[in-house]
Amino acid sequence: MKNRVLPLLRGLPRTNTLLLTILCAGASTSFAHAQGCLAAHTSQPVISALTDDGHGGFNRSGLHGLTVEVDWRSYSSFRHFSGEVENTQRAVLNTQIKNHQNIYEISASYQLTPRWSVNAFVPVLQGTRNQKYPPNGIYDIAGIGDMVVGAQAWVFRPPTENGGNIAFSAGLKLPTGLNNGTGTGVLKGVTQKYTADQSLQPGDGTWGFTLGTQAYKTTYFRTTAYFQGSWLFNPEDTNGVPTFRSQPGENVMSATDQYLFRGGLSRHVPKVRGLAASFGGRMEGIPVRDAFGKSDGFRRPGYIISIDPGIQYSYHRSILSVNGPWAIQRNRRASVTDLAHGTHGDAAFADYALVVGLTHSF
16 A cells, blocks of 8 residues: 655755655555555655755756666565454464565656656565465465556745645556466365465556655754655456455455555754664555445455654665564454455454665666
């Protein structure tokens, strides 16, 4: 719900390079990607893929430059929540639904000027789900998600003398994703191919746009504070894909907005060249109502708040990052159809996720 722009901030001091590598991780595989059934499978901006030449400096090969990033995010959701209350009885009765997802993304950014860059993101999702309500079955879906193309601009021309900067980004979401993947299920005694749950669909197949911002500032004790915020706007109401749900108004999938906010502190690890550690928090999810257009159809609105520790290692023109967001609050909010019928559906959330990213600048 990961957002992902990869500008090169050439000429920054080595300390800032190491500290800011935190911003290449954590959000890198989806726009929101709430850890569970909150279906959010589009991209999230990354603040900076900074390069280190391995000799205490930066890659200064020229103004123009291409950066490529490959990310992987994996999680398993199994804890069901209605509101902030966990439905522990589902585990006791063995009715909980287990969702496992691997989400990959290939992204590329090209630096046009020190302030401006253009970018493109291609997400790929593979997921399995043991669905225990009709149509019952084990669903396994894989496919390309909705691509995003866009641009980002820094407010101040890098490098800045005050050790801080802020950027704004915008992107166009293309309806390239698989949104009607099917699996074998059983409905009213009939075994055949049925549309998989919304959480397994790699994309929603609608046009949309993204807006984002990201900032950093060097603070005391050679520590850098960072912040990211992004929102995916889906103006279309529904995408027309059937859900086989019985509650009125939930027969087709909703085209949902998605959001992600994260921030924290990062610091170079003393006496270890190229290594930085970070700690922060993140909030991601799907709103009950979209910012534009209607919010009909089936959706699982809600959010997850996590602590977000990570490490990053920079070597020459490459950065390896590993983050482990751990949930501390989960909330499955009532949807528009829930409110209309006096009900409150649930959603399965994960305890944690593993996020690994590899960035290389050419």
